[in-house]
Amino acid sequence: MKNILSLLAVVLFTTAIIAPTGAQQPQGPGQGAAPAGAPAQPPAPPVRTISQVRGDLYKVQSGAGVAAVTVFLVTPEGIILADPLNPEFSAWLKAELATRFPGKPVRYVINSHYHWDHARGGGMFTDTARFVAHENMARNLALPIRQARPPGDTDDLDGDNRMTREEAQTGTRANFDRMNGNGDMFLTQEEMAADIRRPDITFSGERYTVTLGGKRVELVHAKNRHTNDLIDLYFPDERVLFAGDYVWINRLCCNFAFDRRPMTTWIASLKALEQIDFDIIVNSHFEAGTKADVVAYRQFFEDLMAAVSAGIREGKTVEELQKTIRLDKYRNWNGYTQTAVATPSLEQAIQSAYANLTRYSGN
Ligand SMILES: [Zn+2]
Numbered sequence: 001m002k003n004i005l006s007l008l009a010v011v012l013f014t015t016a017i018i019a020p021t022g023a024q025q026p027q028g029p030g031q032g033a034a035p036a037g038a039p040a041q042p043p044a045p046p047v048r049t050i051s052q053v054r055g056d057l058y059k060v061q062s063g064a065g066v067a068a069v070t071v072f073l074v075t076p077e078g079i080i081l082a083d084p085l086n087p088e089f090s091a092w093l094k095a096e097l098a099t100r101f102p103g104k105p106v107r108y109v110i111n112s113h114y115h116w117d118h119a120r121g122g123g124m125f126t127d128t129a130r131f132v133a134h135e136n137m138a139r140n141l142a143l144p145i146r147q148a149r150p151p152g153d154t155d156d157l158d159g160d161n162r163m164t165r166e167e168a169q170t171g172t173r174a175n176f177d178r179m180n181g182n183g184d185m186f187l188t189q190e191e192m193a194a195d196i197r198r199p200d201i202t203f204s205g206e207r208y209t210v211t212l213g214g215k216r217v218e219l220v221h222a223k224n225r226h227t228n229d230l231i232d233l234y235f236p237d238e239r240v241l242f243a244g245d246y247v248w249i250n251r252l253c254c255n256f257a258f259d260r261r262p263m264t265t266w267i268a269s270l271k272a273l274e275q276i277d278f279d280i281i282v283n284s285h286f287e288a289g290t291k292a293d294v295v296a297y298r299q300f301f302e303d304l305m306a307a308v309s310a311g312i313r314e315g316k317t318v319e320e321l322q323k324t325i326r327l328d329k330y331r332n333w334n335g336y337t338q339t340a341v342a343t344p345s346l347e348q349a350i351q352s353a354y355a356n357l358t359r360y361s362g363n
Contacts, residue, residue: 048092050100054238056215059282062089066285066342068117071242072097073235075213078107081125082233082242083118083284087195090121108132108210110219111199112244113230114140115151116179117171118284122197132210133199134221136229141193150192151245153258162186220276224261225269234276241278248297249281249289252335252349256356262363263305263356270298285342300330305363308353318354322347 047064056074061067062085072081079097084090097106105128111119114137122131140148145156145163152170156163165176168187172179181191208219215237222230226245233242246253247270256263273294282288304327311321327346330336335343344352357363 046088048089050096053240053280053282053288057235057238057240059288060093062086069282069284069286070118071233071240071282072106073215073217073238074101074104075215077213078104078128080108080110080210080212080215080217081106081129082110083112084109084121084124084197085118087121087124090124094124105129107212109197110210110217110231110233111137111196112233112242112284113137113227114148114193114196115227115245116175116192116196117151118244120195123195126197130201131197131199132201132203132208132219134219134229134231135202135204136227138198138202140227140229141189141196141198143189145189148189153255162188220272223265223269223272225266226259232273234278236277239277239279241273241276241281242284243273243281243294244284246285247273247281247283247294248285248343249283249287249293250296250333251286251340252300252330252333252344252346253297254349254352255344256352257359258352259356260360262360263301263353264363267298267301267305270294270301274298300327300333303327303329304349304353305357308350308357309363312354312357318351321354322350325350 046062049061051059051061053059053071058072058074060070060072062069068085070081070083070085072079079101081093084093094106097104106125107129109122109125109129109131111122111131111133113119113134119137144161146159146161149155150168150172152172154163154167154169154172157167163172164185165173168176172187172192176187179191179194180187181194203219206221210217210219218234218236219231220234222232222244224230230244232244234240235242254266274291278291280288280290281294307325307327308321311325316324325346330346334340335349336346339345
């Protein structure tokens with residue numbers, strides 16, 4: 001089982017983390033580096049696109065396929081930006097915004113959570129912006145790695161509060177050299193957080209509203225889905241929700257085995273999102289969708305959990321469940337019949353649900 005779970009971890013997160021900044025990121029050994037002796041290839045320019053979602057709300061995509069996504073809202077008094085993603089991206093975005101919206105500086109940067117693949121690069125906007133996040137974000141950045149793990153299934157296995165290249169997994173390994181500021185053999189929490197601007201404004205409740213130029217965005221705590229500081233951004237005038245990791249559209253999910261929180265926590269978070277009055281959902285990765293897509297995604301979690309729970313009660317092995325659970329309703333989703341980047345197959349989803357349900361209380 002361990003090997004299959006490791007594979008699942010790689011499948012889930014490798015591309016998700018590498019894709020956002022595209023070929024600008026140096027690759028670690030075994031992570032796409034050219035073979036020794038091969039001629040050096042010039043890096044391809046990253047694919048970055050800005051598109052209107054609704055009204056003055058725009059989506060910015062960095063990278064193709066799985067991508068990393070952020071949003072910004074233009075108001076008469078300036079711009080409210082969500083995740084800055086990384087220094088190269090935010091430098092590019094700052095120039096784009098100056099050209100497209102002259103005289104409208106970024107006044108707020110709202111970090112969805114502490115993970116480096118979304119939170120880095122805020123320093124580009126410190127001259128004009130204030131930084132907002134859930135209070136747990138600042139805490140997480142100061143915690144030992146084991147208590148605030150990096151994205152990409154990476155953990156500090158030997159507990160020495162620093163990661164070797166071997167301990168770092170997937171995207172964190174691929175970006176090891178980039179983040180290893182002092183060039184030694186280890187990656188520390190401080191090094192991963194070096195490009196992350198700490199918030200000026202934090203909140204601790206369920207919601208916090210940022211207003212600017214007569215427009216508003218509501219920050220909604222995601223109730224411990226994925227990380228304990230994760231917030232989703234609700235734009236009530238546009239009826240749009242920007243959701244952090246992972247609310248995927250027509251796509252199997254997730255690595256519940258590594259996640260270390262009961263599947264029921266995810267389901268409760270998704271149900272809370274359904275109570276919000278929105279039409280369009282923009283995700284931190286992958287495609288945008290509608291509220292109906294979020295409902296279907298939550299139902300997938302519930303159907304998967306129910307089927308695997310029933311099998312566990314009957315004493316079946318995970319291998320038996322992988323052969324018998326079909327969940328045909330989701331046959332057209334990414335990952336079900338074909339391999340999709342950063343997406344588990346149905347067998348892998350069953351395996352991760354099995355591990356979660358037999359490991360964590362609260363399910
Ligand atoms: Zn994350």
